[in-house]
Structure formats: C-alpha cells, structure tokens
Amino acid sequence: MSTLTQSTAPVAASAPIIKPTAAIRSWKIPITFGGFAVLSLFLFVVLGRGQRGELSTFRLSQARDVIQLPAVALPTFVTGVFVAIVLVLLAAASAWLVYRHTKIPIVFSILFALLFLVGFLAWAASGSTIPVPGLLIGTVTLSAPLIFGALGGVLSERAGVVNVAIEGQLLAGAFSSAVVASATGNPYLGLLAAMVAGALVSMVLAAFALKYLVDQVIVGVVLNVLVIGLTSFLYSQVLAPSANLNSPDVFPRLDVPLLSEIPIIGPVLFRQTIIVYVMYVAIAVVYFGLFRTKWGLRVRAVGEHPQAADTVGINVNRTRFIAVTLGGVVSGFGGAYFTLGAVGAFNKEMTNGMGFIALAAVIFGQWHPIKATLAALLFGFATNLQNVLGIIGSPVPSEFMLMLPYVVTIFAVAGFVGRSRAPAADGKPYIK
Amino acid sequence: MKLELRGITKRFGALVANNNISLTVESGEIHALLGENGAGKSTLMNVLYGLYIAEEGEILLDDTVQKFAGPGDAMKAGIGMVHQHFMLVPVFTVAENVVLGHEQTTFGGRLDLSAARAKVREISDRFGFDIDPDALIEDLPVGVQQRVEIIKALSQDARVLVFDEPTAVLTPQETDELMIIMRQLAESGTSIVFITHKLREVRAVADRITVIRLGTVVGEASPTATNAELASLMVGRAVELTVHKNAPELRGTALSVKNLSVIDSRNQIVVNSVSFDVQAGEVLAIAGVQGNGQTELTEALLGLQHHVTGSIELDGKPLRGYSVRHILDSGVGFVPEDRTEDGLIADFSIAENLMLDRSSGAPFVKAGNLQLGFRATFAAEKIREFDIRSQGSEMEAGRLSGGNQQKVVLARELSRELRLFVAAQPTRGLDVGSIEFVHTRIIETRDSGIPVIVVSTELDEVVALADRIAVMYRGEIVGIVPGNTPRATLGLMMAGEHAPETKALL
Numbered sequence: 001m002s003t004l005t006q007s008t009a010p011v012a013a014s015a016p017i018i019k020p021t022a023a024i025r026s027w028k029i030p031i032t033f034g035g036f037a038v039l040s041l042f043l044f045v046v047l048g049r050g051q052r053g054e055l056s057t058f059r060l061s062q063a064r065d066v067i068q069l070p071a072v073a074l075p076t077f078v079t080g081v082f083v084a085i086v087l088v089l090l091a092a093a094s095a096w097l098v099y100r101h102t103k104i105p106i107v108f109s110i111l112f113a114l115l116f117l118v119g120f121l122a123w124a125a126s127g128s129t130i131p132v133p134g135l136l137i138g139t140v141t142l143s144a145p146l147i148f149g150a151l152g153g154v155l156s157e158r159a160g161v162v163n164v165a166i167e168g169q170l171l172a173g174a175f176s177s178a179v180v181a182s183a184t185g186n187p188y189l190g191l192l193a194a195m196v197a198g199a200l201v202s203m204v205l206a207a208f209a210l211k212y213l214v215d216q217v218i219v220g221v222v223l224n225v226l227v228i229g230l231t232s233f234l235y236s237q238v239l240a241p242s243a244n245l246n247s248p249d250v251f252p253r254l255d256v257p258l259l260s261e262i263p264i265i266g267p268v269l270f271r272q273t274i275i276v277y278v279m280y281v282a283i284a285v286v287y288f289g290l291f292r293t294k295w296g297l298r299v300r301a302v303g304e305h306p307q308a309a310d311t312v313g314i315n316v317n318r319t320r321f322i323a324v325t326l327g328g329v330v331s332g333f334g335g336a337y338f339t340l341g342a343v344g345a346f347n348k349e350m351t352n353g354m355g356f357i358a359l360a361a362v363i364f365g366q367w368h369p370i371k372a373t374l375a376a377l378l379f380g381f382a383t384n385l386q387n388v389l390g391i392i393g394s395p396v397p398s399e400f401m402l403m404l405p406y407v408v409t410i411f412a413v414a415g416f417v418g419r420s421r422a423p424a425a426d427g428k429p430y431i432k
Numbered sequence: 433m434k435l436e437l438r439g440i441t442k443r444f445g446a447l448v449a450n451n452n453i454s455l456t457v458e459s460g461e462i463h464a465l466l467g468e469n470g471a472g473k474s475t476l477m478n479v480l481y482g483l484y485i486a487e488e489g490e491i492l493l494d495d496t497v498q499k500f501a502g503p504g505d506a507m508k509a510g511i512g513m514v515h516q517h518f519m520l521v522p523v524f525t526v527a528e529n530v531v532l533g534h535e536q537t538t539f540g541g542r543l544d545l546s547a548a549r550a551k552v553r554e555i556s557d558r559f560g561f562d563i564d565p566d567a568l569i570e571d572l573p574v575g576v577q578q579r580v581e582i583i584k585a586l587s588q589d590a591r592v593l594v595f596d597e598p599t600a601v602l603t604p605q606e607t608d609e610l611m612i613i614m615r616q617l618a619e620s621g622t623s624i625v626f627i628t629h630k631l632r633e634v635r636a637v638a639d640r641i642t643v644i645r646l647g648t649v650v651g652e653a654s655p656t657a658t659n660a661e662l663a664s665l666m667v668g669r670a671v672e673l674t675v676h677k678n679a680p681e682l683r684g685t686a687l688s689v690k691n692l693s694v695i696d697s698r699n700q701i702v703v704n705s706v707s708f709d710v711q712a713g714e715v716l717a718i719a720g721v722q723g724n725g726q727t728e729l730t731e732a733l734l735g736l737q738h739h740v741t742g743s744i745e746l747d748g749k750p751l752r753g754y755s756v757r758h759i760l761d762s763g764v765g766f767v768p769e770d771r772t773e774d775g776l777i778a779d780f781s782i783a784e785n786l787m788l789d790r791s792s793g794a795p796f797v798k799a800g801n802l803q804l805g806f807r808a809t810f811a812a813e814k815i816r817e818f819d820i821r822s823q824g825s826e827m828e829a830g831r832l833s834g835g836n837q838q839k840v841v842l843a844r845e846l847s848r849e850l851r852l853f854v855a856a857q858p859t860r861g862l863d864v865g866s867i868e869f870v871h872t873r874i875i876e877t878r879d880s881g882i883p884v885i886v887v888s889t890e891l892d893e894v895v896a897l898a899d900r901i902a903v904m905y906r907g908e909i910v911g912i913v914p915g916n917t918p919r920a921t922l923g924l925m926m927a928g929e930h931a932p933e934t935k936a937l938l
Binding site: 293297300312 | 481502505507513518519520521523524528529531532533534535537542543584
C-alpha cells in the first residue's frame with residue numbers, strides 16, 4: 001500500500017457513467033403506425049368513397065356561450081384521403097428512422113394520433129355534426145373517478161403498497177356517500193362519508209399488507225370482492241326497501257365566472273360540479289406533496305428503498321400506512337362522483353371496473369400524478385367518444401364502440417408504455 | 433469521541449451471535465474488527481447502530497451509557513454507519529439522499545434542497561470528494577456512492593463512523609483512496625470502526641485490531657502482526673494462504689470465444705466484443721470489479737442471455753444460440769455466482785439438489801419415474817466425497833452453512849462428464865476452511881485436463897488460482913496477462929488502464 005503515503009489522492013470525478021447502449025431496432029412504432037395507416041386507407045378511402053360530396057361538421061361552441069365560434073365543415077372524403085396519405089407518409093418516415101437507427105421523435109406519435117382522430121371523427125360523422133365541446137366536457141366528467149382512483153393508486157404505490165383495491169375504494173365511497181347524503185340531506189356530509197369509507201377499505205389493505213405480510217395483490221382482489229358483496233347486500237336489504245335512503249341530492253354544475261366563457265376550454269374545464277373542481281386541487285396537492293415536500297420525499301424513499309429509510313430513522317410501516325390511507329381517502333372521494341356527481345342514486349356494482357382502468361392509468365402514467373391524470377383523461381375520452389358517436393349515429397356498430405375504452409387500455413399498457421419503472425419496493429413488505 | 437462496548441450479548445433464538453463482547457475505540461483511532469463471514473461483526477455493529485437490541489451489555493459514548501431504540505437515536509448520539517450494501521435510494525439525487533430523514537423545510541412544508549446542496553458541497557470540499565449534489569445515485573460509480581454514504585453520516589455530525597466491509601465493491605485504487613479518507617477522518621478526531629475480513633487492509637490502516645471468531649473476542653493484535661498470525665487468530669488454526677499447484681499441463685485450445693457481445697434488457701452493451709481462448713488443463717481467471725460484465729459473460733456461455741452476438745466454440749462445436757439443456761449436455765459445468773438464488777433450491781433436500789440438472793433421463797429418471805434408490809446412494813456417495821457436513825441426504829439444502837451449500841453445488845457440477853468448468857465467485861462469503869476446499873477442487877479439475885474459467889472479484893483468489901488472467905472493465909477485456917502479473921498492474925487494469933506490456937499480448 002505504497003500509495004497510502006501520497007498526500008493527495010486523485011479522486012475520481014463524480015460524472016455520471018454513460019453506458020454505451022446498443023441500437024436494437026425496435027419496429028414496434030412503425031408496425032403500429034403501419035397498421036393504423038392501412039386501417040385509415042381502408043376506412044377513409046375504400047369505405048369512404050360512398051361519402052363523396054358529404055360534409056362533416058365540427059361544432060365548436062354551445063348555444064349558451066357568450067363568444068360563438070363558427071362551426072367547421074370539412075368535406076368528408078377529401079379529409080379522409082388527405083389524412084390517410086399523411087398517415088402513410090408518417091409510417092414510412094418512422095420506418096426509415098428506425099432503419100437508420102434514429103430515435104422517433106415523440107411529435108410523430110402525437111401528430112399521428114391527432115390526425116387519425118380527426119380523420120376518424122370526420123368519417124364517423126359524415127353528414128352529421130360532432131359537438132366538440134360536448135365531447136370534451138364529457139371526457140373531463142367521465143374521467144373524474146378515474147383520476148381520483150389513479151391519484152389514490154399513485155399515493156399508495158409510491159409508498160410501496162400495490163393498490164388493487166381502487167375498485168373497492170370507489171365503490172365503498174359511492175355507497176356511503178349516497179346513504180349519508182340521503183339520510184342527512186347534506187351532500188357535503190356525503191363527500192366526507194365517501195372519504196371515510198375509502199380510508200377504511202385502504203386501512204384494511206394496509207393492515208394486512210404491512211402487519212400480516214399477506215400478498216398485496218391477493219388482499220386487494222379479495223377486498224374488491226368483499227366491498228362488492230357488502231354493498232350489494234346492503235343495497236338489496238336496506239336501500240331497495242326504503243327509497244329515501246338512496247335519493248341524495250346531486251351536485252349542480254357551477255360556472256366559474258369569466259373563466260367559463262373562454263371558447264372551448266371554458267365550458268370544458270369550468271362548467272363542472274364541485275367534485276371536478278376538487279379534482280383539480282387534488283392533482284396539484286398530490287403532485288406537490290409527493291415531489292416538493294419532506295413528507296413526499298419520505299414516502300418515495302420507503303417505496304424505493306425501505307431499508308435506507310429505516311437506517312435514517314424513518315418509520316417505514318407508519319409512513320406506508322399513512323400514505324395508503326390517504327390514497328384511500330382520495331379514491332373514496334372519487335367514488336362519490338358516481339352517486340352525487342352523476343346518477344343520483346346507488347346501484348349494485350355501479351363502478352363497473354373503473355377502479356381497474358384507474359389502476360391501468362397508474363401504470364400507464366408511470367406512477368406520476370400528472371401523467372396518470374393524462375392517462376385517465378385518455379380513457380375518459382375513449383369512453384365518451386363511444387357515447388357521442390352512439391348518439392349521432394355512426395357507421396361503427398355500437399357493440400364494437402363499447403370495447404373502445406378497454407382496447408385503448410390494453411394498447412396503452414401493453415404497447416406504448418414499454419417498460420415503465422415501478423417504485424423498486426412496490427408490493428414488497430418490509431421485514432427488518 | 434470515545435466509544436466503549438461492554439459485555440454485549442445478542443442471541444437469535446438458540447444462536448448466540450455475539451457473546452459478551454467488549455471493545456474500546458479511542459477518539460481519533462481506527463479500530464479494525466477482523467473476523468470471518470458469520471463471526472458476528474455485522475450483528476455487533478447493528479447493535480451499536482440501534483437496528484438490533486442486545487440482550488445484555490451496554491454502549492458507552494464518552495463514558496455515558498446510551499440507550500438506542502432505533503437508528504435515529506444512534507445517529508443523534510453521533511454514530512454514523514457506512515453500510516456494506518449502500519443505504520442510498522438509487523433514483524434520488526445525492527442531496528436528497530443526504531437529507532433524507534433530517535429534511536429542512538421552508539414555508540408550506542416545502543423541501544429546502546438548496547440547504548442540502550450547500551451542505552453536500554461543504555463536506556465534499558472539506559475532503560476533496562468533488563461530488564455534484566444533483567447527480568442521481570444510480571448514475572454514479574460505486575466508489576463515489578460510498579463517498580455519498582460518508583457525507584450522509586458526516587452531515588449528521590457523526591463522531592463515530594462504522595465502515596462495514598467497505599472495500600468489497602471497490603477497485604484496488606478506490607480502496608487506497610478510501611484508506612486515505614479514513615486517515616483524514618481519524619486525524620480530524622472521528623473514531624472509526626473498520627469491519628473487514630481482508631488482512632492486507634487491516635494491516636495498512638488500523639491502529640488497533642480486535643479479532644472475533646464465532647461471536648466472541650479471541651484476541652487483540654497490532655498492525656505489525658503478519659498475515660499468517662492474523663489469519664490463524666481469525667480461523668482458530670493454522671491456515672494455508674496459498675494454493676499448492678503445479679505448472680499447468682496444456683492440452684490444446686478447448687474453448688474459443690470470438691467477438692462475443694451481450695446486450696441487456698435496457699439495450700446497454702454489457703459485454704463488448706470479447707475474445708479469448710481457454711486451453712484444456714488451464715485456469716483462466718476473469719478478474720474485475722463487480723458489475724463490469726463478468727456475470728453476463730458467464731451467463732452467455734451457459735446460454736442464459738438473450739441478445740448475444742459473436743461465437744462460442746467448445747472443442748470445435750458451436751454453443752451460441754443453443755438451449756441451456758443442450759449446453760449442459762455438451763459438458764459445461766457451471767457454478768453460479770449467487771448460490772442461494774441460482775445454485776440451489778433451498779427447500780429441496782441435498783439429494784434433490786444433487787440431481788437438479790439431470791432430471792431428463794437415466795440414471796436418475798426412468799420411464800418418467802424418479803429412481804429414489806439410486807438417488808439416495810448417489811447422494812450418500814457425494815456427501816462423503818465432498819465432505820458435506822449435514823444430517824443426511826434428506827436434509828434441506830437451505831439449512832446448510834454457506835460452505836456446505838457450495839460443496840453441494842460443486843458436487844453436482846463436477847460429477848458429470850465435463851468438457852468445460854465455469855465457476856463464478858466460487859468462494860464468495862465462505863469461511864477460510866471451505867475456501868481451501870473449493871480451491872483444491874478447482875485445481876484438481878484443471879489437472880484432470882478440463883478447461884476452467886474462474887470469475888472472481890477478489891484479487892487474492894485470482895492470483896491464487898489463475899494460470900492466465902483476463903481483466904474485464906466496462907464490458908471489455910482490457911488485457912489477458914500471465915498468472916504471475918504483479919497486483920499493482922492488475923489493479924490498474926481493473927480501473928480500465930491497458931498495462932503497456934499487455935497491449936503487445938493482445
């Protein structure tokens with residue numbers, strides 16, 4: 001150890017190691033593009049020949065808007081041909097880029113998706129009118145429970161507890177908010193009850209996962225079944241006989257002054273119920289809490305490397321318990337949307353798998369509150385598109401359109417996400 | 433700060449991990465705690481750090497008795513720890529890791545990261561570390577990550593620092609630098625406890641040495657003691673530190689690897705165009721710091737990696753692209769680097785583990801039926817031959833000691849007709865007695881005319897076994913040198929430098 005006698009050691013710089021990466025060509029994007037380009041050729045050009053001379057109208061304003069935008073009318077067939085040609089060109093360009101080992105810019109994907117959407121809407125609405133504000137307003141409204149569920153999932157999974165029980169939390173929130181709001185006549189107490197119910201479900205999850213080290217996915221699935229069974233039982237035994245326990249007041253839409261008059265955006269974002277406004281706040285608070293505060297740093301630490309957190313004196317299981325419970329509060333609040341925000345009564349299994357779509361949004365959104373929100377909006381849009389096209393009468397069979405949100409979910413999670421990285425300790429109990 | 437441990441006893445059920453251990457570390461002293469794996473060093477330090485509560489005994493800091501309920505208490509009292517497996521969150525920045533658990537906040541609960549950055553810079557400058565507070569941990573080399581661990585401890589005003597096997601993951605150069613840092617720390621008044629089983633390092637840096645065996649203090653030594661004295665104190669008997677072997681009897685090229693590249697699941701080139709030959713009857717050691725592509729190289733040889741290009745030929749027959757089954761049947765024996773994860777099934781019996789890779793036909797299976805009688809005889813024979821200390825062939829492999837588990841793996845792999853033997857980290861975590869056994873077996877295999885590849889991160893092992901040494905750095909072989917190459921040269925090569933004379937050999 002002669003070097004020990006040297007006075008100053010050369011200290012390695014802390015520059016990040018850039019490991020060489022090999023270019024394994026991934027043909028996933030060009031193949032997907034190609035598939036959709038062929039589909040658009042078939043739909044818009046081959047099938048679209050019959051639509052020559054027809055117009056597709058996009059209505060941009062609602063009757064009650066102060067600023068009225070003129071409706072845009074596109075010639076259906078010409079639009080379809082134009083879109084199909086551009087899509088084919090984009091697919092070819094992306095194949096060329098992959099062949100040349102160049103990364104395909106994200107702009108390509110966004111442009112491709114938007115163009116396909118425009119072409120599809122024009123084709124589906126030939127000879128009739130698409131209400132664009134209505135399509136988007138519905139998107140935000142229908143996304144609300146998904147977004148609350150996804151935020152709850154993000155909170156729980158960032159702390160390292162897999163939350164499959166989002167469905168149960170939504171359903172428990174929906175049930176208790178309906179009952180409490182009906183019994184007290186106060187919908188705000190209903191909201192509170194929804195949060196408590198969601199928290200109770202997630203506390204059971206946390207207790208079994210953290211204290212008794214039961215497999216978290218199994219506990220989550222069992223909890224979902226339990227909540228479905230319990231609410232269905234109580235519905236048929238208690239709510240059905242006495243209807244006054246299941247007739248809560250529905251929150252009215254509230255217009256935000258001035259903001260609601262901005263063309264397109266105003267009606268979409270600022271003519272909603274209080275539940276949606278709380279959602280905006282929740283997204284910001286969850287983001288700020290996780291990434292800008294001491295609490296969030298600790299939550300993320302126990303989800304990534306619980307032992308490291310333990311050795312600096314952080315109580316891993318307590319931190320996890322609180323995060324999971326808060327996640328349940330958020331999800332449960334989202335459950336109130338079903339009863340107090342939309343239907344006005346509780347029905348059996350009324351969440352209808354939305355909790356699982358929210359879980360998909362968590363993964364698609366890479367465990368990030370903002371990205372998960374965007375993912376949830378995508379699923380909400382797919383759901384509402386199916387509603388709108390059903391109303392205006394599109395050439396696509398309605399049974400096929402009903403599949404749309406789920407097809408989007410599968411494509412999103414399996415295809416475009418690739419490998420998104422979960423918190424390293426997600427689903428693993430911490431044992432000293 | 434003066435640290436004193438008095439009569440610490442820690443039991444896990446019937447097992448006494450620490451038995452009445454007493455230890456004093458004076459202020460500004462580097463006190464080495466020397467002992468084999470499983471001697472109870474880490475348990476003792478976890479007691480000191482509040483992770484375990486001792487049944488008996490007390491901890492004193494500057495002659496005041498301390499009560500630690502958790503690591504938080506130990507830290508408040510001024511004890512810091514540099515863990516063997518770094519306690520750093522890989523996706524956090526340096527600054528975030530350093531403040532974790534002691535965050536300062538500004539208005540509205542906002543995390544005050546600028547204060548954290550300033551603190552990292554201040555400590556980093558004091559010791560000449562040159563660390564960017566905003567770098568992500570996962571992007572930093574392990575040597576630098578270790579410095580972050582040190583900064584983390586110092587930022588809590590630690591005045592007793594415990595280093596738990598700190599050199600296991602470092603290159604020889606990084607090890608030297610760490611020793612200088614430890615000296616600097618000691619001079620500034622920090623007391624240091626240095627846990628290790630590497631004799632060379634102890635003698636280089638320690639002021640005092642306490643040796644622990646089987647949970648009890650067996651003696652104190654001064655740094656002037658010889659390696660042999662320290663080793664016999666540590667093991668409890670005189671040990672052979674060198675492996676006796678004759679010059680290799682070369683019998684022609686058996687394995688030929690050309691331009692082998694491996695790409696991992698994150699598209700990184702982890703093995704980059706590697707070429708080498710191994711002759712029948714020689715040991716080629718692959719040296720290098722952990723994580724420079726050795727694992728992936730051995731997995732590629734066995735057919736466990738997916739994106740592999742280049743060629744692997746054994747006795748003229750190609751191996752690349754074939755199934756693991758085919759490669760095993762071609763006569764490749766493989767000792768994986770993580771025996772508990774890949775080498776054994778812990779819940780299976782010794783007999784079952786001994787036939788794991790031979791479940792496809794005779795003599796262990798006939799007409800789809802396990803030949804239990806044959807298996808029992810076979811197991812009994814191997815237990816005798818390989819001196820596996822057990823309660824019979826039906827004992828679960830997971831209940832064996834590390835050394836005996838490794839003997840099971842060796843017995844399984846060496847009892848087939850072999851044409852190539854690959855041993856990855858064959859002695860990691862083993863006691864000195866088992867290391868001697870494994871080394872002897874490897875040399876016997878070589879002498880029977882089988883080409884042997886040994887992958888090791890321990891320079892001692894590489895030097896002891898190798899006829900030729902290939903050094904890997906960042907996925908490439910920086911050079912293939914003779915077995916008697918000086919350690920200093922090997923050390924430089926492990927840090928990526930081509931030794932001048934090795935260029936000619938390539």
